[in-house]
Each structure stands twice: as structure tokens, then as C-alpha cells.
Amino acid sequence: MSRTLLLAVLILVWLRPALVPAHNVQVFAYVENGIIKGEGTLSGGRPAKNGEIKVISKVDQRLLLTTTTGDSGTFTITPEALGLEEPADLIILLDAGPGHRSEWQLSAADFSRSETTTASQSGKSEKTTEKKSPFPSSPPLRNVVTGIISIVGLGALIKWSRSRRRGKK
Amino acid sequence: MHISEGILSAPILLGGASLTAVGTVIGLKKLDLDRIMEVSMLTATFFVASLIHVPIGPASIHLVLNGLLGIMLGWACFPAILVGLLLQAVFFQYGGLTVLGVNAVNMALPAVLCFYLTRPLLNSEKTRPLAGFVAGSGAILLSAVFMALSLAFTDSGFLATAKITVLANIPIMVIEGFITMFIVSFIGRVHPELLWGGR
Structure with missing residues (x-):
């Protein structure tokens, strides 16, 4: 249990830079x-x-x-x-x-x-450039892959930890 | 289906977080750790499903697949959906961290209710597709109602909000009903023991 907690803390620390204010719209x-x-x-x-x-x-x-x-x-x-x-x-x-x-x-x-x-x-004939929205167009593939790896990796770690504990018994 | 941050009042946020905590504890107690990889795979499916969008009006409508998680995992869908939503908030900016509890209970509780509702129908091969459809569409319907309740308790009238959220989610109810029906029928044929996992 304590190992799982430690793992959860490590994951949160790893994700910390990505914890931006989240808005769907x-x-x-x-x-x-x-x-x-x-x-x-x-x-x-x-x-x-x-x-x-x-x-x-x-x-x-x-x-x-x-x-x-x-x-x-x-x-x-x-x-x-x-x-x-x-x-x-x-x-x-x-x-x-x-x-x-x-x-x-x-x-x-x-x-x-x-x-x-x-x-x-004024006085110059130049084109007005429209400002671009600062929001990304879609979630980067890197984030999708990282998310999947995090989930499957967490499962694999729990499975590995359990099999090790069984092996000791 | 995700409620954004900065909309709900503090009591609703706390209530949602508390219910999610209780559901997650029950889910973890009921979770058979030998099935952890199965839970991980379904969590990953839930995480990625949100990227498949159906543009309807100004709102964001996407696949949720909470009915599938409910029918296959039972109470264990609570921790699975919580982890999926946490990573969606972090990586996709869907929902948010403060509304995580409310969003999780809005999606996981209907999944658990659908699990109990459709459990008797899973025994027979004839009624299994029906169980899949009811779980897939029912979970979305209940999630939309729970979402409307969360919003109504904060500021707007329940009936008007419920009408909008339920109507906006009808296409997803139908789509998810069929998707869950096909997946449950297929798993029932090739690996029926996976369907008994949540029991």
C-alpha cells in the first residue's frame, strides 16, 4: 500500500509542470x-x-x-x-x-x-495582421501517448509489485 | 460531458469529491488485483475515447464509454474513471482538477447503476446485446442528468438545464449504445469470463 502511495506521489510530481488551469472552453x-x-x-x-x-x-x-x-x-x-x-x-x-x-x-x-x-x-500602406489565438488546435500526440503509457504503466507496476510479493511468500 | 472549472459552487465541488472518494474506496476494495491489467486497458480506452468528437451545436460532444467500464468492472470503474479523468484534465485540459470529483461521480455512478441494472441480462447470449445497449446509452443518459443536477444546484433551473444536456447527448447515447452492444456481444463470444469480472 505504501509503495502504491509513493508511486502516486512520484507520478503527481512528474505531472506537476503540466498542471495548467484546465478549461474545456x-x-x-x-x-x-x-x-x-x-x-x-x-x-x-x-x-x-x-x-x-x-x-x-x-x-x-x-x-x-x-x-x-x-x-x-x-x-x-x-x-x-x-x-x-x-x-x-x-x-x-x-x-x-x-x-x-x-x-x-x-x-x-x-x-x-x-x-x-x-x-x-497611419501613413503606411501595410496589411493588418490578425492576432492568433494562443490555444493549441488539438491535444499533441505526445500527451495522448504519455497518458496511455501512464495508465498501462501504473497497472503493470501494481501487477509486478503483486507478483514479487507473492514470490517472496 | 466534462464540466469546466469555475462554474460549480464549493458545496457541490466538495459533495462530488466526497462521493467520488467513497466510490473509489469501495471500488478499490472490490477490485481484484489479478485483473489490474484489464482495468488499465479499459482506463486507457476511456482516456482516449474522449478524443473522438461529434460536433453538435456549440457544445463539445465526445465518446465517454463509461457504460462499457461499468458493465465490465462494476464498482472498480470508479478508480478507473477517476484516473482517466485526472489524465484527461492534465493532458487534454478537459474538465479540471477542482471539478474532478464532480465529473468522476457524474460518470462513474451511472456506470455502476447500469452495471446492476444490466447484470441479469448478461447471463443469456440472447439478451447480452440488449444489456450492452442499455448500459452504453443508459450511462450517458444518467450522466447527462447528473451533470444537469450539478449545474442546477449551483445556479440555473434543473428542468431547463436537464433538457439541454439530455438533448445534446442523445446522439452520443445512441452511438455509445451500439458501440457497447457490439463490444459486449463480441467479448461474450470470445472471452465471456471478462464480463463476470465486475461481479
Whole structure:
């Protein structure tokens, strides 16, 4: 029993770097030329189609706008639609069905940074590059294989430990 | 089928973790260690099954196979599903660590209930496919209801949530019913003793 416990502790220590905050649904937003653009993804990086997007003011928790994501999981919100006179800290909430919710926070500074970038770009004829979502498109094969090896390896270790104990008797 | 982190209230999280702990202790006590490799293989199957997705609406619908684990392992499906979910949270970011207990009980308890429900049907070769279908689809149906209950106890109305989760999982109920039916029928023909393992 103590050997199994030791094994469990070792496995947890080994997995520790991978213990990232786990969310099935993820939303990502940024400000470009004063317009909020974003993307919702499900597990494996698939787009969260027709997911409900709520924009909430961080200061007073007031609901400013409700919209939905498109077929590609993306959404665009203009500052006029929010009815804000000045840039504010915002919470972007994606609800993609029961038990599938995620949020992203935008600060007022994100809007001013966007304006600065736009001003510095004016006069140049350059293409606007869209920001890429930071979420991976699908679980890497390495993770799948490691998971299977962990499960089967744990079983094999218990089996081996049991057969050794029997051999001693 | 996995509930994400940051949604459920603390009492639900604690309740789920407690029920999972009790189920896991019973499962470990009932687990025949000579069958540990069989349990490992089924756990690995459960772990990988979640990668097979059926895109329906905005929600994430994927294979679960908890009915198969229930029918083959009985109470031992509790530790198997717990380990599978832990590794899914770590490696695939499905569900999460704080909701592990709730997700585990939502998937393992229906599997155990289906095990008791279908056990009498496994004796006869004629009723075995039916047992497989009932276990496969029934476990998903009950898991959807348990998931709706977990969400309803936190903030939203049970009936509305249950309707959405059950409706969203109907395709998976049918798919898993057939998959479990074929697997149980096949194992019943080639290695019937594996089906008595959970008893």
C-alpha cells in the first residue's frame, strides 16, 4: 500500500509542470483599431460556434452587450455597441452550453495601446495582421501517448509489485 | 460531458469529491488485483475515447464509454474513471482538477447503476446485446442528468438545464449504445469470463 502511495506521489510530481488551469472552453479577445475582436474555442481547438458572448463592465459588473460567435467561433464588437464613453476594464464571457463557460479580461490600457499602434501605422500602406489565438488546435500526440503509457504503466507496476510479493511468500 | 472549472459552487465541488472518494474506496476494495491489467486497458480506452468528437451545436460532444467500464468492472470503474479523468484534465485540459470529483461521480455512478441494472441480462447470449445497449446509452443518459443536477444546484433551473444536456447527448447515447452492444456481444463470444469480472 505504501509503495502504491509513493508511486502516486512520484507520478503527481512528474505531472506537476503540466498542471495548467484546465478549461474545456476558452475565449480569447484583443483590441485592434479600437474594435474588440475575439475567438472562442472548444477542446481540441475547434471553434465554439454560436456561443453566447457577454461583455460585462469589470467595475460595476454591468452587462453591456450580449452577442454570439459566428461559424468560425469568432466575434467582433465595436465600442459604440457597448455604449461606453471611455475605455474601461471589461470581462468577455463565453457561454457555449451547460457547463461550458470561459472568460477573458480586457483592460482599458488594451484600448489605448491599440490606438497608439494605429497612430504609428497611419501613413503606411501595410496589411493588418490578425492576432492568433494562443490555444493549441488539438491535444499533441505526445500527451495522448504519455497518458496511455501512464495508465498501462501504473497497472503493470501494481501487477509486478503483486507478483514479487507473492514470490517472496 | 466534462464540466469546466469555475462554474460549480464549493458545496457541490466538495459533495462530488466526497462521493467520488467513497466510490473509489469501495471500488478499490472490490477490485481484484489479478485483473489490474484489464482495468488499465479499459482506463486507457476511456482516456482516449474522449478524443473522438461529434460536433453538435456549440457544445463539445465526445465518446465517454463509461457504460462499457461499468458493465465490465462494476464498482472498480470508479478508480478507473477517476484516473482517466485526472489524465484527461492534465493532458487534454478537459474538465479540471477542482471539478474532478464532480465529473468522476457524474460518470462513474451511472456506470455502476447500469452495471446492476444490466447484470441479469448478461447471463443469456440472447439478451447480452440488449444489456450492452442499455448500459452504453443508459450511462450517458444518467450522466447527462447528473451533470444537469450539478449545474442546477449551483445556479440555473434543473428542468431547463436537464433538457439541454439530455438533448445534446442523445446522439452520443445512441452511438455509445451500439458501440457497447457490439463490444459486449463480441467479448461474450470470445472471452465471456471478462464480463463476470465486475461481479
